[in-house]
Amino acid sequence: MEDPPFLSNDQILRYGRHLILPAIGMDVQRRICNSSVLVVGAGGLGSPVLQYLAGAGVGRIGIIDADEVDISNLHRQVIHSESEVSNPKVDSARDSCLAINSSIIVETFNERFSRSNAIELVQNYDLVADCTDNVSSRYLINDIAVMCGKPDVSGGAIGTEGQLTVYNYKGGPCYRCLHPKPPPPETVSNCSDNGVLGVVPGIIGSLQAMEILKIVGQFGEPLSAKLLIFDGLSCSFRSMRLRSRSPTCDVCGDKPTIPNVLTDPTADLIDYNEFCGSCHVELDAKDCPSVSCEEYKSIVDQGDEHVLLDVRELVQYEICSLPNSINIPFAQMKERIGEVFKEIGQTDIDPLFGKPVQPVPVYLICRRGIDSLSAARLLLSKDAKNVINIRGGLLQWHRTIDSEFPLY
Ligand SMILES: Nc1ncnc2c1ncn2[C@@H]1O[C@H](COP(=O)(O)OP(=O)(O)OP(=O)(O)O)[C@@H](O)[C@H]1O
Numbered sequence: 001m002e003d004p005p006f007l008s009n010d011q012i013l014r015y016g017r018h019l020i021l022p023a024i025g026m027d028v029q030r031r032i033c034n035s036s037v038l039v040v041g042a043g044g045l046g047s048p049v050l051q052y053l054a055g056a057g058v059g060r061i062g063i064i065d066a067d068e069v070d071i072s073n074l075h076r077q078v079i080h081s082e083s084e085v086s087n088p089k090v091d092s093a094r095d096s097c098l099a100i101n102s103s104i105i106v107e108t109f110n111e112r113f114s115r116s117n118a119i120e121l122v123q124n125y126d127l128v129a130d131c132t133d134n135v136s137s138r139y140l141i142n143d144i145a146v147m148c149g150k151p152d153v154s155g156g157a158i159g160t161e162g163q164l165t166v167y168n169y170k171g172g173p174c175y176r177c178l179h180p181k182p183p184p185p186e187t188v189s190n191c192s193d194n195g196v197l198g199v200v201p202g203i204i205g206s207l208q209a210m211e212i213l214k215i216v217g218q219f220g221e222p223l224s225a226k227l228l229i230f231d232g233l234s235c236s237f238r239s240m241r242l243r244s245r246s247p248t249c250d251v252c253g254d255k256p257t258i259p260n261v262l263t264d265p266t267a268d269l270i271d272y273n274e275f276c277g278s279c280h281v282e283l284d285a286k287d288c289p290s291v292s293c294e295e296y297k298s299i300v301d302q303g304d305e306h307v308l309l310d311v312r313e314l315v316q317y318e319i320c321s322l323p324n325s326i327n328i329p330f331a332q333m334k335e336r337i338g339e340v341f342k343e344i345g346q347t348d349i350d351p352l353f354g355k356p357v358q359p360v361p362v363y364l365i366c367r368r369g370i371d372s373l374s375a376a377r378l379l380l381s382k383d384a385k386n387v388i389n390i391r392g393g394l395l396q397w398h399r400t401i402d403s404e405f406p407l408y
């Protein structure tokens with residue numbers, strides 16, 4: 001490999017505190033300045049990754065994200081600011097990177113990282129940083145990184161915990177070696193459903209930036225075949241050894257079942273949404289009666305007798321709720337099913353005939369209409385009667401019925 005060019009006087013001044021570090025010095029800094037990194041996702045993790053890479057002088061940074069800045073992003077996505085709300089995240093992130101360091105090149109892609117652009121993008125950079133928040137993107141980024149022979153620096157943060165590792169680095173394992181099959185979609189959580197303490201992706205993203213700099217600058221010991229787990233509540237870090245590269249891995253093993261589209265132009269990439277089951281969330285499911293928010297509103301206005309069961313977690317219920325609702329979180333329903341039946345009037349016995357009375361309708365609501373659908377299905381599977389899901393949940397209520405109802 002050709003030696004990277006010497007640093008200019010401006011660069012020596014700018015990176016002086018790196019240059020005097022024995023672990024870095026001129027050679028490492030020159031390699032950093034000559035490197036290119038693709039950052040997928042300019043959200044909670046992507047923010048510190050991008051800020052530190054720009055500050056450290058990574059010569060060419062690619063940013064891909066199809067999302068726009070939302071006010072609810074700002075507690076953690078510190079690369080964006082209030083004035084950027086509703087603007088594309090990639091534009092806001094690029095401007096922040098260039099405000100930190102105008103001597104670098106920032107390339108932006110206001111689109112999703114997908115089967116159609118993945119190979120071309122990853123091929124064009126030295127390394128890919130996975131700063132996304134969903135399983136199908138993780139598999140796609142991993143597989144393409146393997147096919148292109150690039151390391152994948154991967155972070156994750158949810159609630160008050162985070163994790164970090166480096167995949168596909170110098171013969172180390174890839175994501176698929178460790179997770180050959182995706183988790184069931186209903187077990188996967190995200191920030192929007194479960195919340196995240198803003199500092200946690202800040203910490204993990206900063207560590208991701210550290211790993212990236214070590215790899216492109218060729219110093220230190222990257223976190224390959226190890227997983228770092230951070231618990232924000234106790235402020236503790238744990239590092240676990242991971243298994244080594246698996247010879248039976250579907251993408252990097254001895255006989256990969258997923259063809260390398262780079263070396264085999266006739267092959268197609270798999271459908272990652274289908275593989276992860278993420279496209280199977282059927283919200284207007286035929287197996288479960290449902291009403292729109294407008295329909296539910298007219299039931300309330302007519303004064304029809306019914307039960308409104310809000311299945312969100314208590315912390316969410318305490319933020320806001322519709323009048324006359326009862327709260328039983330979906331997560332507790334299975335264990336408390338007897339109690340749930342009592343509370344929603346499904347066990348009432350007619351005193352005259354000794355038979356169960358026809359229960360009043362039970363309408364289920366949650367934030368987006370997904371947990372309430374699962375809860376309705378659970379109740380129906382236990383023979384509950386007259387159970388009806390409210391489609392779109394409280395977000396839809398805010399949009400179509402009452403714009404004063406809090407949005408979170
Ligand atoms: N396949 C993908 N290609 C490009 N960007 C992606 C992809 N998947 C996820 N992202 C981006 O990664 C970022 C992840 O950010 P983060 O986890 O902080 O949550 P968010 O999606 O911005 O917000 P919230 O979960 O609160 O709605 C988002 O900006 C999202 O658009």
Ligand SMILES: [Zn+2]
Binds near residue numbers: 245246249250251
């Ligand atoms: Zn593998």
